[in-house]
Amino acid sequence: MDIFLQQIVNGLVQGSIYALVALGYTMVYGIMGLINFAHGEVVMIGTLVTITVAGSLIKAGMPVALAALAGLSVSLLLCMALGWGLERIAYRPLRNAPRLTPLITAIGMSIVLQNLAMMIWGRNYLTFPALLPKVNFELAGAHFTFIQVVIVLLSGATMAGLLGLIYRTKLGMAMRATAQNPAVASLMGVNINRVIAAAFVIGSALGALAGVMVGTYYEIAHYQMGFMLGLKAFTAAVLGGIGNLAGAMLGGVLLGIIEALGAGYIGDLTGGFLGSHYQDIFAFIVLIVVLMFKPSGLFGEKTGDRA
Amino acid sequence: MSANVPTTLLEAKAVAKHFGGVKALRDVSLTIRRGEIYGLIGPNGAGKTTFFNCMTGLYVPDGGGFVFDGVPLVADAPHQAAERGIARTFQNIRLFGNMTALENVMVGRHVRTRAGVLGAMLNNAATRAEEAAIRQRAMDLLHYVRIEDRADDLAKNLSYGDQRRLEIARALASEPKLLCLDEPAAGMNATETAELRELIEGIRRDGTTILLIEHDVKLVMGLCDRVAVLDYGALVIEDVPAVVQKDQRVIEAYLGA
Amino acid sequence: MNKWLSPRSAFGITLIVVALLGLPFVAAMGGQAWVRILDFAILYVFLALGLNIVVGFAGLLDLGYIAFYAVGAYAWALLASPHFGLHLPIWVILPIGAGLACIAGVLLGSPTLKLRGDYLAIVTLGFGEIVRIFMNNLNAPVNITNGPQGITLIDPVAFGGFKFSGTTQVFGYALTGPMKYYYLLVALAILVIIINLRLQHSRIGRAWQAIREDEIAAKAVGINTRNIKLLAFAMGASFGGIAGGVFAAMQGFVSPESFSLMESIMILAMVVLGGMGHIPGVILGAVLLSILPEALRYGVGPAQMALFGKQLVDPESLRMLVFGLALVLVMRFKPAGLWPSPERKRELGEKRMEVAK
Known part of the structure; x- marks a missing residue:
């Protein structure tokens, strides 16, 4: 029972991070049908920038809280600019190109960003500065840390804010309209370019935040960290029904929990045949199974064929 | 009858x-x-x-x-x-736009022909004969709906009326x-x-x-x-x-x- | 149809044949490493044309193609190495490898091929990762794949007593192992080119194109879209399996590292960058993308030395950076690929508009 509760807690934390990253994928996909492969790298850059900024400020003697805030802000702004730049420079010219073209571009950008990051930050694992105090709690047999609480609460608040933005503001309405039908939305006076740019900027901001959380949580970062994280997050988005915001959130949390439980119990389930290093396959197996029975994802809309 | x-x-x-x-x-x-x-x-x-x-x-x-x-x-x-x-046409014409008119009708022969991957790879006499028959039949059908002179044009470049005719020819190809x-x-x-x-x-x-x-x-x-x-x-x-x-x-x- | 080639095309073909035969000798002047690079270029041509059946002809986005390659490679490695003490002949292993890859393709394809394009992409991607993770971890409790260390001392390709590894004297010429593999690979590549060409202009090839153009209309004319797609998927997988077997034999060593997602992406990039569905384009893409990173490997370091007198940035990452940029730039200025087929160029140009509808 202890393991169960503990793994639920761990899964919830990891899942909140997946959810934040998944939102970036799902927004871009929902609006322009593009798998933005480079999104994981944006998360990675968000983490590494925070290390540099917050790390050097702390070294310079700035109070940790202030340095953390500064690091987060710089990383947010930089990633938003990066997201905006990616769309403007790499994807926008391909708006009417063949479907696979922007996908290859995204893969190319992902390679470029990863190697740029390697040139800047090197090949080695970097230590993430301790930005939050290390306090442990215990509840009903499960241990959790202050950091975990912050991650869950902050991502919850951020997602609530995002839903407010999408469903309560004019920009949000424009985004939803564009996702439904870009041609009609543009006839109705929606500035499609602005909407798409906004999706990238918002998604990148969420990604940067997630990156900082990952760094704080695992205390290390690496130029290749964005890849698997991005892959899992995208899986989460598809699991929830890609293009669907709530789906991405729930898909992320669900994936985190499934992974944690899977890793905790796989040994018992397979009689010790498979160990916890199979953790990474859970995401994909769950995905394949879900899509087999519910081809549009758990919460996705049915897209029927029209004759 | x-x-x-x-x-x-x-x-x-x-x-x-x-x-x-x-x-x-x-x-x-x-x-x-x-x-x-x-x-x-x-x-x-x-x-x-x-x-x-x-x-x-x-x-x-x-x-x-x-x-x-x-x-x-x-x-x-x-x-x-x-x-x-049962063959059909669609209200909002559904042709294979980037295939030629002839190819569209040839696709229509799909259910009445047999050649599989192996035949295609070996390109044996039976496959070649079937392919020739498909082509001939498709050509005849284009003639039947009177657009044989557009045979090598891409379907999407045909006029609206010709597209309707082509869709009918494609449907007829399945006999x-x-x-x-x-x-x-x-x-x-x-x-x-x-x-x-x-x-x-x-x-x-x-x-x-x-x-x-x-x-x-x-x-x-x-x-x-x-x-x-x-x-x-x-x-x-x-x-x-x-x-x-x-x-x-x-x-x-x-x-x- | 004209049975005889015109003098011009006969001359062209002769030229190509001579060039293909002579190429490894030219490359050998720069060292055997270049012959090896050439081998890999041809192997990638083979792989890319296999994937072209799936992506280019049937229009299915497969991001896990490398998994089938891995299945073929491990099949060869396990059946012809000291690991299990098995040394089966090529006639047995290659069909087994291709068959296993084909079965894997059918198993993955049959439940998932009804999914929308991008979902299929992520499912195949996940499958690729699953295969890789299993190969990485299936060394305990029973040692099947030997885990991350991989399997070594794999038998080379051999027909009877003729081995493709080591140097042999043929008509007074010394043929090195890589050179012999080169000719084998060229033969295989030519075979797959012929198969691609014949499929494209066949009843099945037309059905694939019809599905790509309009799946509902394809169903209405009686095409069993699911089976026909599965056929493409399984065929692509089988070719991947064959390529994997040859790869394992040629290297003498396999490990999970060779079958990362990046490899799948690379092969897809070859197909798309060259010009999907267009056989000469795919060949061009495969040759370019396999040679370019290698050429950069040899070019980037020395160029920095010459320009700045020292290594400013790690040549390895600079090489990948240039490669990534090349992908972005080609897609920006040649969205349908470097050498697209004339129809494909137009067709793809309008796909996005339909999506926007």
């Missing part, structure tokens, strides 16, 4: 289909006889195309079913409908017993409509039964042997044009009661 061939080609038995709460088809039953031109008319949204899609396997009916040529049609298997001998035309005259001018009418009559003369969904009531009444009227998903009447035209319910359905 020999006496022991049953006259009924297609029988729809209480076909029902709903989308959410909307009842698109309410227990529609009708009978199409061999060799006739059968019209299916009704106001917009009456369920004509839904009926079509159920019959050709694109939709799965929620109730009822079809018997075609004496054997029930399997639901949810559009490719089998073609194999059984259907029943050819279903979904609003073939939509968007056509008077001359084109007259030519289309001639084409449809020709196809019937050559032995293919035709189901015609049309908006153009005049065309339907002039062309069809029998007509069925759908309104709000239900069958209003099924009879010869002369009777249907005078039916009070039909007039109401069209004028809006």
Whole structure:
């Protein structure tokens, strides 16, 4: 029972991070049908920038809280600019190109960003500065840390804010309209370019935040960290029904929990045949199974064929 | 027609289909006889195309079913409908736009030909002969619908009227017993409509039964042997044009009661 | 149809044949490493043309193609190495490898091929990762794949007593192992080119194109879209399996590292960058993308030395950076690929508009 509760807690934390990253994928996909492969790298850059900024400020003697805030802000702004730049420079010219073209571009950008990051930050694992105090709690047999609480609460608040933005503001309405039908939305006076740019900027901001959380949580970062994280997050988005915001959130949390439980119990389930290093396959197996029975994802809309 | 061939080609038995709460088809039953031109008319949204899609396997009916040529049609298997001998065209033309007109018709031969991957890889005599026959037959059909001079043009570059003809040629390539035309005259001018009418009559003369969904009531009444009227998903009447035209319910359905 | 080639095309073909035969000798002047690079270029041509059946012909986005390659490679490695003490002949292993890859393709494809394009992409991607993770971890409790260390001392390709590894004297010429493999690979590549060409202009090839153009219309004309797609998927997988077997034999060593997602992406990039569905384009893409990173490997370091007198940035990452940029730039200025087929160029140009509809 202890393991169960503990793994639920761990899964919830990891899942909140997946959810934040998944939102970036799902927004871009929902609006322009593009798998933005480079999104994981944006998360990675968000983490590494925070290390540099917050790390050097702390070294310079700035109070940790202030340095953390500064690091987060710089990383947010930089990633938003990066997201905006990616769309403007790499994807926008391909708006009417063949479907696979922007996908290859995204893969190319992902390679470029990863190697740029390697040139800047090197090949080695970097230590993430301790930005939050290390306090442990215990509840009903499960241990959790202050950091975990912050991650869950902050991502919850951020997602609530995002839903407010999408469903309560004019920009949000424009985004939803564009996702439904870009041609009609543009006839109705929606500035499609602005909407798409906004999706990238918002998604990148969420990604940067997630990156900082990952760094704080695992205390290390690496130029290749964005890849698997991005892959899992995208899986989460598809699991929830890609293009669907709530789906991405729930898909992320669900994936985190499934992974944690899977890793905790796989040994018992397979009689010790498979160990916890199979953790990474859970995401994909769950995905394949879900899509087999519910081809549009758990919460996705049915897209029927029209004759 | 020999006496022991049953006259009924297609029988729809209480076909029902709903989308959410909307009842698109309410227990529609009708009978199409061999060799006739059968019209299916009704106001917009009456369920004509839904009926079509159920019959050709694109939709799965929620109730009822079809018997075609004496054997029930399997639901949810559009490719089998073609194999059984039902070919269709689409209201909003669906050609393979980046294939040539000839290739479009050649694809239509798919269900009546056999060559598989192995044959293609070996390119043996049987495969080559079949390929030549496909090409010849497709060419003949283009000639039949009188667009043979456009054979090597991409389908999407054909004029609207020629695209309609090409779609019919593609449908005929599968040697259907029943050819279903979904609003073939939509968007056509008077001359084109007259030519289309001639084409449809020709196809019937050559032995293919035709189901015609049309908006153009005049065309339907002039062309069809029998007509069925759908309104709000239900069958209003099924009879010869002369009777249907005078039916009070039909007039109401069209004028809006 | 004209059975005889015109003098011009006969001359062209002769030229190509001579060039293909002579190429490894030219490359050997720069060292055997270049012959090896050439081998890999041809192997990638083979792989890319296999994937082209899936992506280019049937229009299915497969991001896990490398998994089938891995299946073929491990099949060879396990059946012809000291690991299990098995040394089966090529006639047995290659069909087994291709068959296993084909079965894997069918198993993955049959439940997932009805999914929308992008979903299929992520499912295949996940499958690729699953295969890789299993190969990485199936060394305990029973040692099947030997885990991350991989399997070594794999038998080379051999027909009877003729081995493709080591140097042999043929008509007074010394043929090195890589050179012999080169000719084998060229033969295989030519075979797959012929198969691609024949499929494209066949009843099945037309059905694939029809599905790509309009799946509903394809169903309406009687094409069993699911089976026909599965056929493409399984065929692509089988070719991947064959390539994997040859790869394992040629390297003498396999480890999970060779089958990362990046490899799948690389092969897809070859197909798309070259010009999907267009056989000469795909060949061009495969040759370019396999040679370019290698050429950069040899070019980037020395160029920095010459320009700045020292290594400013790590040549390895600079090489990948240039590669990534090349992908982006080609897609920007040649969205349909470097050498697209004339129809494909137009067709793809309008796909996005339909999506926007």
